Amino acid sequence: MNNIKIIFLSIFAIAMTANAFQSVTAKASQEPWTEHQLLAPADLAKALNDPKSPQPIIYSIGPQAIIKNSIDIGPAQEKGNLKKLKQQLNKLPKDANIVIYCGCCPFDKCPNIRPAFGLLNEMGFKKHKLLNLPHNLKVDWIDKGYPITN
Amino acid sequence: MKKIILIATILCLHLSLVFSQSQDLNIGTIAPDIRLPNLKGDTVTLSSLRGKIVLIDFWASWCAPCLKEQPKLAELYKKYKDSVFTVGKGFEIxxxxxxSKKTSWKSIIKKMNINWTQVSDLKFWxxxxTKKYNLQGLPFNVLIDGNGVIIAKNLHGVKLEQAIDKILI
Known part of the structure; x- marks a missing residue:
């Protein structure tokens, strides 16, 4: 009787673990980026403040290229801007260090980051990152005193 | 003893500083004045609207949630524009x-038929x-009475309508 109990409990535990794992992967797969493809603002600011360190190519795919040395593409939700981004990316090797950012709104409301990051994935880039601005450019970048364009 | 007095003084100074900063946008205080140009380049001050109930609506053409609420603002504008309130006559937004780009600002105003006061220095975040009103995100709004006193902050949809309804005569 005890053995049956142990077997039943084991099956139950395995089922629960599998269920939890499935929900975690399902949640993660909702976004075109993975957790390790999110770049902390402090890390980008550190690189920008140290010209001797390798500099990534930074694209603004939102309303304004306010971050120092970033290239203004415009909101990536507009087809014309996405095309412009593609033209820029065509010139780069697939292992280029690329960072994209928007910062208009919280991630869940931003219409620009998904089409842009999806394009980088489709084009086969290997070292592309999304700047982690969960609130917006003001709170997560400007207010922290990180470098901006004049 | 001297040490205690010194610590107490520092604490008092700190508290008064914190208090004075948080007072800025408190309900019941006067909203800081804003002087910004409209689409034509003419400066329109917030204080020039004294006497009316005013909704200060912070928004942008690139802010999807802001655009989503513009039809509701149009509805409220139409409904209360000529109303009489307990502390003010007429309603303005x-x-x-x-x-940051004048063309984007201008075209969204035209596209959405926004017919209330619009100002911007086109300086983005x-x-x-943004500092004066301690903006942390968009959309954000402040409702002020005819004397420029803050009645409510960051209310949207039905809650905003109820707040305006409350001060109708």
């Missing part, structure tokens, strides 16, 4: 855009007004 003072739209402050955080756009680095506009001084």
């Amino acid at each position: 003072y739209g402050v855009s955080l756009d 680095v506009s001084p007004v």
